[in-house]
Amino acid sequence: MTFQPVIVNIGEGAEGRLVFQDDQLVAVLVQLSALHGEQAGGWFLEPGFGPLAGPNPPVFADIDAASEWLAARLTAHAAISPPIERL
Amino acid sequence: MGNPFIANLSHYVKLTGGESAALDILLGKRVPFGPGDELVTPGRAGRHCHVLLQGQAFRHRNLADGRRQILLFQAPGDVLDLQGLFLGLDHEVTALSRGEMAIVPHEAMDALLDVNGNIARGLWRLSLVEAAIFREWMVGMGRRSAHARIAHLLCEVFVRLRVTGIAQGDRCPFPVTQTHLSDALGLSVVHTNRVLQTLRADGVADVRQGQLVVRDWQRLKLAGEFDPAYLHLAAAAA
Numbered sequence: 001m002t003f004q005p006v007i008v009n010i011g012e013g014a015e016g017r018l019v020f021q022d023d024q025l026v027a028v029l030v031q032l033s034a035l036h037g038e039q040a041g042g043w044f045l046e047p048g049f050g051p052l053a054g055p056n057p058p059v060f061a062d063i064d065a066a067s068e069w070l071a072a073r074l075t076a077h078a079a080i081s082p083p084i085e086r087l
Numbered sequence: 088m089g090n091p092f093i094a095n096l097s098h099y100v101k102l103t104g105g106e107s108a109a110l111d112i113l114l115g116k117r118v119p120f121g122p123g124d125e126l127v128t129p130g131r132a133g134r135h136c137h138v139l140l141q142g143q144a145f146r147h148r149n150l151a152d153g154r155r156q157i158l159l160f161q162a163p164g165d166v167l168d169l170q171g172l173f174l175g176l177d178h179e180v181t182a183l184s185r186g187e188m189a190i191v192p193h194e195a196m197d198a199l200l201d202v203n204g205n206i207a208r209g210l211w212r213l214s215l216v217e218a219a220i221f222r223e224w225m226v227g228m229g230r231r232s233a234h235a236r237i238a239h240l241l242c243e244v245f246v247r248l249r250v251t252g253i254a255q256g257d258r259c260p261f262p263v264t265q266t267h268l269s270d271a272l273g274l275s276v277v278h279t280n281r282v283l284q285t286l287r288a289d290g291v292a293d294v295r296q297g298q299l300v301v302r303d304w305q306r307l308k309l310a311g312e313f314d315p316a317y318l319h320l321a322a323a324a325a
């Protein structure tokens with residue numbers, strides 16, 4: 001899993017990470033600014049793709065925590081689902 | 088200030104003096120509550136209707152893993168569980184603030200409805216307006232941006248509370264957290280926070296310290312695509 005730095009147009013000019021797994025974009029993390037109070041500095045799973053999509057996106061304390069969670073989710077999903085057929 | 092339930096019902100049917108008096112008696116048993124109190128719980132063998140008279144509350148459904156969907160912000164004059172008169176309840180109601188509610192035995196409600204078609208029609212209309220509010224929320228959650236959803240909700244709350252008389256000028260009590268707003272509108276707390284910051288920075292509206300302050304009503308309405316027609320309040324200000 002790789003984390004590519006990027007700036008995200010959220011209005012705060014937020015720092016982000018494009019998250020790749022095996023050359024596929026699986027998520028975009030956005031670092032929360034001071035406007036977010038207690039969650040400031042945390043990494044927000046803004047869009048997640050495939051098994052990482054869902055209505056309750058988490059905020060991670062740091063990139064390591066994000067990496068662990070994302071990897072676990074992708075592994076769990078791969079264990080129960082067949083690979084997606086190319087159309 | 089009269090009985091807020093009678094005031095609410097009066098928006099939808101014309102009540103005679105005798106009918107108002109009967110309703111006052113019906114709502115005679117009053118019970119105070121504090122913030123966070125559970126006012127209505129599903130599953131408890133409910134034999135009573137609960138009518139909000141003072142204070143604020145929210146209707147919600149909790150999922151097994153703790154996720155919560157807020158279904159409505161209740162205003163004084165609302166019946167919190169009219170459905171319980173006929174069917175089982177599928178929601179809870181929790182207090183946002185201190186307040187007072189009336190507890191009406193179903194038997195007494197039934198007896199009054201048996202003899203008074205006017206009041207029955209009024210309650211029917213209240214239910215229909217409630218359903219209209221739910222439909223409006225569906226449209227918002229399905230098709231509006233986060234910014235528009237929040238703006239619309241703030242408009243709705245402001246209009247409903249202004250009609251009950253508890254709004255003062257450009258502000259009304261609204262002791263909600265960002266989590267309440269997020270749980271009502273299908274948003275993450277992060278998105279809710281961003282929108283609230285923008286509304287505040289733009290001088291449109293502010294939700295803080297238990298109050299909603301509407302700084303620019305026209306812009307808030309525009310942002311929320313808000314048209315109060317669905318509330319069916321002849322007295323609602325534009």
